[in-house]
Amino acid sequence: MTADRVVLGIESSCDETGAGLVRLGADGSVQLLADAVASSVDQHARYGGVVPEIASRAHLEAMAPTVQRALDESGLRLSDVDAVAVTAGPGLAGALLVGVSAAKGYAAALGVPLYGVNHLAGHIAVDTLQHGALPERSLALLVSGGHTQLLLVDDVAGRITEVGSTIDDAAGEAYDKVARILDLPYPGGPPIDAQAALGDPEAIDFPRGLTGPRDAAYDFSFSGLKTAVARWVETEQQAGREISVPDVCASFQEAVADVLTRKAVRAAQDHDVRTLVISGGVAANARLAALARERCAAAGILLRVPKPRLCTDNGAMIAALGAHVLASGTEPSPLDMATDPGLPVTSVSVTDGAATRTP
Amino acid sequence: MLVIALDTSTPAVTAGLVALRDGGPRALAERAVLNPRAHGELLVPLLREAAAEAGHRLADADAIVVGAGPGPFTGLRVGMATAAALGQALDVPVHPVCGLDAVALRVPAGESLLVAADARRKEVYWAAYDAERNRVDGPHVDRAADVPTEGVHQVAGEMAGELGLEPVEPRFPDAAGLVAAARTSLDAAPHPLVPVYLRRPDAAEPAARKSVLVRGER
Ligand SMILES: [Zn+2]
Numbered sequence: 001m002t003a004d005r006v007v008l009g010i011e012s013s014c015d016e017t018g019a020g021l022v023r024l025g026a027d028g029s030v031q032l033l034a035d036a037v038a039s040s041v042d043q044h045a046r047y048g049g050v051v052p053e054i055a056s057r058a059h060l061e062a063m064a065p066t067v068q069r070a071l072d073e074s075g076l077r078l079s080d081v082d083a084v085a086v087t088a089g090p091g092l093a094g095a096l097l098v099g100v101s102a103a104k105g106y107a108a109a110l111g112v113p114l115y116g117v118n119h120l121a122g123h124i125a126v127d128t129l130q131h132g133a134l135p136e137r138s139l140a141l142l143v144s145g146g147h148t149q150l151l152l153v154d155d156v157a158g159r160i161t162e163v164g165s166t167i168d169d170a171a172g173e174a175y176d177k178v179a180r181i182l183d184l185p186y187p188g189g190p191p192i193d194a195q196a197a198l199g200d201p202e203a204i205d206f207p208r209g210l211t212g213p214r215d216a217a218y219d220f221s222f223s224g225l226k227t228a229v230a231r232w233v234e235t236e237q238q239a240g241r242e243i244s245v246p247d248v249c250a251s252f253q254e255a256v257a258d259v260l261t262r263k264a265v266r267a268a269q270d271h272d273v274r275t276l277v278i279s280g281g282v283a284a285n286a287r288l289a290a291l292a293r294e295r296c297a298a299a300g301i302l303l304r305v306p307k308p309r310l311c312t313d314n315g316a317m318i319a320a321l322g323a324h325v326l327a328s329g330t331e332p333s334p335l336d337m338a339t340d341p342g343l344p345v346t347s348v349s350v351t352d353g354a355a356t357r358t359p
Numbered sequence: 360m361l362v363i364a365l366d367t368s369t370p371a372v373t374a375g376l377v378a379l380r381d382g383g384p385r386a387l388a389e390r391a392v393l394n395p396r397a398h399g400e401l402l403v404p405l406l407r408e409a410a411a412e413a414g415h416r417l418a419d420a421d422a423i424v425v426g427a428g429p430g431p432f433t434g435l436r437v438g439m440a441t442a443a444a445l446g447q448a449l450d451v452p453v454h455p456v457c458g459l460d461a462v463a464l465r466v467p468a469g470e471s472l473l474v475a476a477d478a479r480r481k482e483v484y485w486a487a488y489d490a491e492r493n494r495v496d497g498p499h500v501d502r503a504a505d506v507p508t509e510g511v512h513q514v515a516g517e518m519a520g521e522l523g524l525e526p527v528e529p530r531f532p533d534a535a536g537l538v539a540a541a542r543t544s545l546d547a548a549p550h551p552l553v554p555v556y557l558r559r560p561d562a563a564e565p566a567a568r569k570s571v572l573v574r575g576e577r
Pocket of ligand 1: 119123144146280281312313
């Protein structure tokens, strides 16, 4: 029987620098020990979106202090770490490289294995820190500023397949763009959610993208919705009518939540899956959670949504995934592992390096 | 004193183990590969190779010296992030040095010197040194034609051929040069590990929109 092992997780794929520590029990259970995050979101606000170079600079500055905070929080030292996991992709190239470089430094100095893992799989794995092991088969809906995907999870440490994804904007991107149309701050999720709570979700009938009978059943499209909001606002302005921002927000949010939950529930039913995990930054959205709860209950599907702190990008999700990959006996990543900004979700962990890759 | 030396501020990825005694820095083993697109893949494996050849474990190191730029941002950060993590895990100080200094200190003293490295966008990173290799100007980033060369005879570094002076070796920082550049600070507390970018990030603020909207109160 193996003893408990401590996994350090490092995340730097977008604008959050994350360092997390989890304990992998001999029975395969994972327990959260620490979760430290530094965000550069404020530095991007005036640009209305993440500026890659600003994010990369912030990662370099924040990395070692964030790892130190996680250690202090857990009362552990780096010498207690038995494996290092790091986001190898998908994400911003320059940002990923900072985390991977640091992770290689930690792994080489400590003489412990390195696991380059998939950020998307991390969003799913994080739920096991709160709700325990996943059932044999589950469906995951990932919604954030960077991703909108439906994933079939047979084994979070090894077998994940994409069922559907956005064909244009991510859901969180649509929030940011609509917030900009309405002069609300960046990022758009929290202010739209707040305004929506005061408005009428049925005030305006915004389009539900890709929900026609001939459309791809599990794919998403939010670019048309964003355009519809812009056009509606412009038309009202030209007509000299006063616009109710709460009504626009509530109606927009309703359209997003409706499509996301409708397709997720349908995919679960079609694939005969009884558990739905919703994760990613947009999972913290009040209306999405409420509608998902309602529809899952009606369909007899068990809904698992990690707490907001775990849903957004963090190091704990990478540590949790690293722990599951470690427990599965998968080979570690070589120290010449490359980052992959477009890493497909089917690659849960990276096992080849530059030296073994065919040119 | 055993020092790990790392640099990724140029197309060369450099890692070495350096012994520092009274006679100055001496590289025990060193690896350098020219590949501007694979800093992240190459650096740690090269460091491990160098350590193995030197017959040392990384944990034997007493300090780390890393080139802090100036250099192209993405590659530069590989060395700095790696060095910071190594230092934290090995519990040894990490000393940042100017990569141009590391080149200058490998050119025999005697004449004033410029060091110029590729800053892309048709510009060079450069610094000027006196006959004793003290940095007297820079680092700066400018077009090669705008670098003041009056009274200078030699130029080293990757872009040595661009300034119309007598080009001399070396072209890139090496392990001994990096440690030499840290020579006056190795006994003191390290300077903050701050990269020398010399350029702001490219980012444009979107134009402001006029608002005619009514917002809900909360
Ligand atoms: Zn994410």
